[in-house]
Amino acid sequence: MHHKGDLMIGGIFSMTSTRKLVDTLKTCMFARTMIFTVEEINRDNTLLPGVSLGYRLYNGCGSENLIRAAIEAVNGEDSRGCSSKIQAVLGHSFFFLFLFSLKVSHLSTCACLSDKRQYPTFFRTVPSDRFQITGLVQLMKYFDWRWVGIIYSTGLYSEEGTTEFVKDAGKEGICVEYSLLYSKSNEKRFDTVIATLRKSSAKVVLLFMSFYYVKIFLAKMETYNITGKQWVGTESWITQAHLASVDTKHILQGAMGFALPQASIPGLGDFLLSLKPSDEPQSDVVKAFWEKFFDCSFSPSNTSTMCTGTEDLRTVSNDYTDVEFFRAENNVYKAVYLLAYALHALLQCQNDSNPTTGKPCVSKDEVQPKLVLEHIKYVNFTTVNGAKVSFDENGDSIAQYDLVNWQMTDNGSVEIVNIGQYDTSFPDGEKFKLKKDTKIVWGGNNNEVPRSVCREPCPPGTRKAINKNKPVCCFDCFECPEGTISNQTNCLICPPEFWPNEKRDRCLPKPTEYLSYKEIMGALLTGFGLVGVFLSLLISVIFLTHKETPIVRANNSELSFLLLLSLKLCFLCSLTFIGQPTEWSCMLRHTAFGITFVLCISCVLGKTIVVLMAFKATLPGRNVMKWFGPAQQRLSVLTFTLIQVVICILWLTINPPFPFKNMNHYKEKIILECALGSPVGFWAVLGYIGLLAVLCFILAFLARKLPDSFNEAKLITFSMLIFCAVWITFIPAYVSSPGKFTVAVEIFAILASSFGLLVCIFVPKCYIIIFRPEQNSKKHLMGKIPPRTL
Numbered sequence: 001m002h003h004k005g006d007l008m009i010g011g012i013f014s015m016t017s018t019r020k021l022v023d024t025l026k027t028c029m030f031a032r033t034m035i036f037t038v039e040e041i042n043r044d045n046t047l048l049p050g051v052s053l054g055y056r057l058y059n060g061c062g063s064e065n066l067i068r069a070a071i072e073a074v075n076g077e078d079s080r081g082c083s084s085k086i087q088a089v090l091g092h093s094f095f096f097l098f099l100f101s102l103k104v105s106h107l108s109t110c111a112c113l114s115d116k117r118q119y120p121t122f123f124r125t126v127p128s129d130r131f132q133i134t135g136l137v138q139l140m141k142y143f144d145w146r147w148v149g150i151i152y153s154t155g156l157y158s159e160e161g162t163t164e165f166v167k168d169a170g171k172e173g174i175c176v177e178y179s180l181l182y183s184k185s186n187e188k189r190f191d192t193v194i195a196t197l198r199k200s201s202a203k204v205v206l207l208f209m210s211f212y213y214v215k216i217f218l219a220k221m222e223t224y225n226i227t228g229k230q231w232v233g234t235e236s237w238i239t240q241a242h243l244a245s246v247d248t249k250h251i252l253q254g255a256m257g258f259a260l261p262q263a264s265i266p267g268l269g270d271f272l273l274s275l276k277p278s279d280e281p282q283s284d285v286v287k288a289f290w291e292k293f294f295d296c297s298f299s300p301s302n303t304s305t306m307c308t309g310t311e312d313l314r315t316v317s318n319d320y321t322d323v324e325f326f327r328a329e330n331n332v333y334k335a336v337y338l339l340a341y342a343l344h345a346l347l348q349c350q351n352d353s354n355p356t357t358g359k360p361c362v363s364k365d366e367v368q369p370k371l372v373l374e375h376i377k378y379v380n381f382t383t384v385n386g387a388k389v390s391f392d393e394n395g396d397s398i399a400q401y402d403l404v405n406w407q408m409t410d411n412g413s414v415e416i417v418n419i420g421q422y423d424t425s426f427p428d429g430e431k432f433k434l435k436k437d438t439k440i441v442w443g444g445n446n447n448e449v450p451r452s453v454c455r456e457p458c459p460p461g462t463r464k465a466i467n468k469n470k471p472v473c474c475f476d477c478f479e480c481p482e483g484t485i486s487n488q489t490n491c492l493i494c495p496p497e498f499w500p501n502e503k504r505d506r507c508l509p510k511p512t513e514y515l516s517y518k519e520i521m522g523a524l525l526t527g528f529g530l531v532g533v534f535l536s537l538l539i540s541v542i543f544l545t546h547k548e549t550p551i552v553r554a555n556n557s558e559l560s561f562l563l564l565l566s567l568k569l570c571f572l573c574s575l576t577f578i579g580q581p582t583e584w585s586c587m588l589r590h591t592a593f594g595i596t597f598v599l600c601i602s603c604v605l606g607k608t609i610v611v612l613m614a615f616k617a618t619l620p621g622r623n624v625m626k627w628f629g630p631a632q633q634r635l636s637v638l639t640f641t642l643i644q645v646v647i648c649i650l651w652l653t654i655n656p657p658f659p660f661k662n663m664n665h666y667k668e669k670i671i672l673e674c675a676l677g678s679p680v681g682f683w684a685v686l687g688y689i690g691l692l693a694v695l696c697f698i699l700a701f702l703a704r705k706l707p708d709s710f711n712e713a714k715l716i717t718f719s720m721l722i723f724c725a726v727w728i729t730f731i732p733a734y735v736s737s738p739g740k741f742t743v744a745v746e747i748f749a750i751l752a753s754s755f756g757l758l759v760c761i762f763v764p765k766c767y768i769i770i771f772r773p774e775q776n777s778k779k780h781l782m783g784k785i786p787p788r789t790l
Helices: 021-043 063-075 129-142 156-171 187-199 211-221 268-273 284-294 328-347 369-376 520-545 557-577 583-618 630-654 679-702 712-736 740-771 778-782
Strands: 007-013 053-059 086-091 103-105 122-124 147-153 175-182 204-208 230-233 256-259 380-382 388-390 400-408 414-423 432-434 462-465 476-479 484-486 491-493 498-500 507-509 658-662 670-675
Touching: 007 021, 007 328, 021 053, 021 268, 021 284, 021 328, 086 328, 086 369, 103 328, 129 156, 129 230, 129 256, 129 400, 129 414, 129 432, 147 156, 147 187, 147 211, 156 175, 156 204, 175 187, 256 414, 328 369, 328 388, 520 557, 520 740, 557 583, 557 630, 557 740, 583 630, 583 658, 583 670, 583 679, 583 712, 583 740, 630 679, 670 740, 679 712, 712 740
Parallel strands: 007 053, 007 086, 086 103, 103 122, 147 175, 147 204, 204 230, 230 256
Antiparallel strands: 256 400, 380 388, 400 414, 414 432, 462 476, 484 491, 498 507, 658 670
8 A cells, every 4th residue: 555755654464364363453553553654754844845755564563565566666666657756764673674774663672773883774753672671670679679580481572571671670779570571382381480470488479571572471371260369461461451351350450561651642643543444455464353343244144234434443442443442553653754855855956965973964865764864863752642753873772661459349340550661861860750648459368568588678777798609688697796786787886975775776866874963873972961060060050159158269269260170171072072074073073172171181191280289389498389379370281282282283284084985985875084194193192192191091090099088199199091992992893893884982981981080080089069068178088198398
């Protein structure tokens, strides 16, 4: 069939009455779509103005027809004597690639055709299988189907596609449990497929076959109760609704896959339905399906009525009359427009050159296929129905697919629902999209997305380890070490100031620990410190009230009041050790402790020396008190204290204490403490206190047997004994105590030694003042003194 025009394009379609009806109908629709598109272009005054486009249709069934078509196209004359050279050929047969100089295909999807070294003159408006495979891998990845099975048939389409899918899936971490070849003539292979499907743990099965093989495969599968699988199909069969039946419902319910996108082509539906046998009087194909549609015959028959040829196709329902939307037909539509736009670019001139390629323009009589080829590479247009057409360096057009879902009813009918899209013109990460609020029916009677994994992700706190004897998806899980979290692949060490949560999937800030006023230990130590301050004040009041009594005046009352003041400061300095350490509190706590305790011990040491001097002064010929009177006592206290002040100043100047986050003692928490800065400074302060305490203890011990009735040296000896015992035990306890207990030990030592001094030195005197006032006399205090020797 042909239509004469200034420029001719050829169409090769396999049309014969001996083919299956469904195939014949589809081919007929392709041929009629080409005719419709040519006529539409000829009506367009803006595209190819002044030039008419003609067409010539060839029967692609059999190599003889193809060779004859090629000869006619090259010679520019057909068997009917119609002369006009074919500029390009539209077809789907693989064989036609080798016979024509410029080929455009609407159905050839083999990825091999993208090789421009072998097929430099081939273009297509149907996406390459390469894009479909990429889309299938992205589909598996999107639904997290990491463990899949594949059943494929013989033939280049299935075998090459399966190989590429396995390769691409592996790159995305998707494993193939099995890849089985189905052969319609080999029953053992089919039995192997059935056995594998039954024992397989993969819930998702990719059926990579042509429509022909799928139909045979499903017919055999009907008798087997294979359920619980999510079937995924390819564009070759996923939109073939007549595969659905009551017997295949348990297999195809919920099946999904990529299909050529639906498109609406205005006017094409009416054009296809207006076909009459009289339009193609020589076509046996038209007569054959007309008889099938209307159950009539063009030849006299006793079994059927005579066909009139005027029957209306709108009264029957089949694949041919389903013209609401088009899929493969749209590729034919785009292919014809592609050639028209290439011819238009070639013939349009501006200053004797083509504005697109910069090459000289030609007239319609000078058009050659090789010139058309040069312009096809640069074509970029949008058809009337909104389809965009352009080509990459491999001659492949923009790949667009609809993701469809089979939703079957109880009677075996099916609605193929569009649930998503895959479009390579979108940026990475946006190529695959699901439609929102669209109902999806899942295979295997699942109400939610089926899980298809060899092994579930490793639980929190464990890491994934590849087993060399298994696929990468069938990994093992091992527990992560303490202090690490897992991202299901590796164990990650938390930063120093963080620690894993209970699930060990996140690092949380470590809790901080320090001796706080709010906790029981801190509150108790604070209470004891305040009690010490209160007792010191109380004793000070008692002493101040009875300052003129002998027991207060004895042994220098000024030193007693100074000692009470220093004890108050000792009790108060213990409070600086409680609370969150800061830069100032760290420097204050140790220096305040060192200076106040030296002041305290200096006073006690002064009182001890006074006792000794007082005894010596009672001996005949001795007048030593003039050498250690009140002025000397004050000077000694000041001198001893100033030495400690100098040590503290040097410590703070050279390397002072500072706040420190101790993360070594406990792994799961941070100890906020005051680092010593200079350990030498700390031990120098402590050592100086110890030196004065030992000296005081020795002098008090020597004066313990002096003959006074109230010998204060005994009290000082006992208080110093407690003081030294506390601080000697403090050293090992301080070194070995963990965290905040280190601070608690130091506070306890301060409070214990301070209470020891307060109780041992002042409580006995208060007892006499309050409860034994008769003993508060000079006579009683002096007691029995031995006679002086002359």
